[in-house]
Amino acid sequence: MKRRTIFYTTLTLSLLFVGANTYLIEKANSKVDREVRVANWEISGTGDLAKELPKSGVVTAEEESYIYFNDEFGSFKKFLVKEGDQVKSGTPLYEYEVTDQTQQKSVLESEVEQLEDEIDSIEDNIDDLESLESSLPSTSTDDKEIPIDASALQSEYEIKKEIAAKELEIDRLENQIDNLERQISDIESYETTLTVQSSVDGTIKDLSHAIDNPLITIASQATIVTTDLTEKEIVTVEENMSAIIQSDIEKESQKGIVTKVATLPKNDPHLQTDSMYPLEVKLQDTKNKLLPGHHVFLSIITEEVKGALVVPVTAIEKEGTSTFIWILTEKGTVEQRKVKTGLQVNGQQQIKSGVKAGEYYIVYPGDIPALENGTPFITGIDWNRIRLRDLKKVDRPTVLENLLVGILERK
Known part of the structure; x- marks a missing residue:
């Protein structure tokens, strides 16, 4: 008796599950047809961006x-x-x-x-x-x-x-x-x-x-770091730019500032040789252990933005001269938002305007072929974001409906 009861109960639940799925798929304007699943999304935040020019340098006396x-x-x-x-x-x-x-x-x-x-x-x-x-x-x-x-x-x-x-x-x-x-x-x-x-x-x-x-x-006892810039590099570097100095002598990196950028090449210009332009960086730490003759590694900060709104470059789409990012709105739809971009460094893109900190965006919009402006979206469950007290506030029919839609949309 118990086996028969279990059998019929299982069969009934299976038929209900298949029937519900079939109904949702065949239903006109079904959410299964209209919604897109967003697997990778993040919240926009701020960060610091710095574009660096790496160079080898040597320590020398500041003056003679x-x-x-x-x-x-x-x-x-x-x-x-x-x-x-x-x-x-x-x-x-x-x-x-x-x-x-x-x-x-x-x-x-x-x-x-x-x-x-x-x-x-x-x-x-x-x-x-x-x-x-x-x-x-x-x-x-x-x-x-x-x-x-x-x-x-x-x-x-x-x-x-x-x-x-x-x-x-x-x-x-x-x-x-x-x-x-x-x-x-x-x-x-x-x-x-x-x-x-x-x-x-x-x-x-x-x-x-x-x-x-x-x-x-x-x-002089005061030391500087010198290096040579190529013809392309010289146009990107200016006096008073910050620099980071690293060496095998000092365990910690040191800060410096560009104090002199030559406007004339160190050697007489020649058609068959590249012109090199001397550059000087003054160390801000006067108690450093670097001596004239020590070789160091320089990172000259040619561009820097602090507290910028930053997203990965994968979130950016371009159409002609316009740039866009896909936003997950509070209405439950995706929105193609036109943005103005700025500095790009190591796969991170500054957003100057168009998006506010705290808005959610799609990380890989190119992976969603059905993505259209105004389309409703669903996301995968992120257990780290779910709190039990929030789930208690949602009514049961809504939970069941969204659960079914999520199962059908899953690939």
Whole structure:
């Protein structure tokens, strides 16, 4: 008896299942006919995009200072330093014997006057820069902060950078004046052997033992990374672009900024050779362990967008000059939405307009041949998105209907 009951019950349920399926398939305007199944869909969100130019680079001294010797009024005696020595401003570099004290004093005084004129000119230039800086829009007021244009911020940064560089130049010139005035004082004291001191900090790179000029070359302690750009690369890189520096010496990558982009090739142009343009990147970490001669890997950020609305390129469709993305609307239909795109990096596409963060989109619209604007859609079950308390709010007939449609639509 029990076996017969089980048999008839199973048969009845099977006939009901087949009958329901047949009815839904044959029914005019059936959802099975009208709906499309979307297997891959995501919610739109924001992210950062950066387009990088990879280059190999080498660390070198940021600046080189040259010490000259005029043998017209004196004779060289000896070096007081050797190659590789670390020197500071005021470190004795070499001695020379004065042969014509009166004439040498006149020459030194003339050099002091020239340096003082240079300082006056630089100070006037600093005053002009400070006036220009004060004319820029303020970033805040006493009452509240107000937004200012990004170009104004960039201009303020450039002005401050230029002022700082000129103040450093004044310090260097003043050190040179101190050195010259000390030599003048020695001559007035009837000293015949004079000592020349360094006006900068750095490392002795080269000594000319043949007493040729420059007599001494001093490399600055500050380092930069240099590389060469091709003809195509040079047009994509500008000063003040960010860069990432990696090396085998430092475990962590370092940040840098492009400080110089040459407008002339490093060698004379030739029809049969490619032109290469030097580029310099300044390291922002002054305590790095990289030394001149170390080889590094550079990533120059040529384009960057922060907080951009980003979707995979697979979600983008093009028709002529127009670009579209398929949106899953709250009405349960698909919508072909025209969008404006921006930066594309590593398979990720920036959406400038047309879609808002939080909207759902189809990841692979090309895999859905029946996709038409306004068509109702169904999606596969994503158990991670389902919550029991939400299911309790849905009435049973709706659950059964959608379950049947889903089974029939499944491939």
